[in-house]
Amino acid sequence: xxxxxxxxxxxxxxxxxxxxxxxxxxxxxxxxxxxxxxxxxxxxxxxxxxxxxxxxxxxxxxxxxxxxxxxxxxxxxxxxxxxxxxxxxxxxxxxxxx
Numbered sequence: 001x002x003x004x005x006x007x008x009x010x011x012x013x014x015x016x017x018x019x020x021x022x023x024x025x026x027x028x029x030x031x032x033x034x035x036x037x038x039x040x041x042x043x044x045x046x047x048x049x050x051x052x053x054x055x056x057x058x059x060x061x062x063x064x065x066x067x068x069x070x071x072x073x074x075x076x077x078x079x080x081x082x083x084x085x086x087x088x089x090x091x092x093x094x095x096x097x098x
Contacts, residue, residue, distance in 0.1 A: 002036055003064035004087040005054040007073070010080040017049050023072035034058060034067065036092065051079070055087060 009017060028038065038054040052073075058064050064084050068074060074082075089097045 001059070002055055002057050002087045002089055003061065004085045005056060005064055005068050006051065006083045006085075007053075007068070007079045008051040008081045008083075009049065009078055013078055014048050016076055016078050017073070020072050020076040020078060027070065027072050031067065031070075036089070061086070 028035065034056045036055040036057050039052065040049040041051045041053060042048060043050065054068070056064055056067050058067065061084060068082055068084070073079065091097065
């Protein structure tokens with residue numbers, strides 16, 4: 001069953017986010033088989049980044065933790081906190097999985 005990972009950037013860390021971004025994008029590309037969805041959380045005006053959301057197709061919380069631990073954003077110290085929650089896929093891309 002998939003897991004939802006939500007990350008929250010440390011305040012004032014936009015420059016850090018930008019400096020680690022290319023490595024982060026390469027990490028996502030290398031792990032795209034695990035990703036059902038992911039993306040940055042933005043300010044209301046569409047600027048900046050305040051964290052991210054990942055929905056990863058893994059079987060255990062440990063695998064979800066290993067995924068986010070391997071993200072270059074984690075190594076860079078970007079995140080203030082991370083939340084991992086088991087997620088039931090009900091609808092995805094307009095398709096019902098119920």
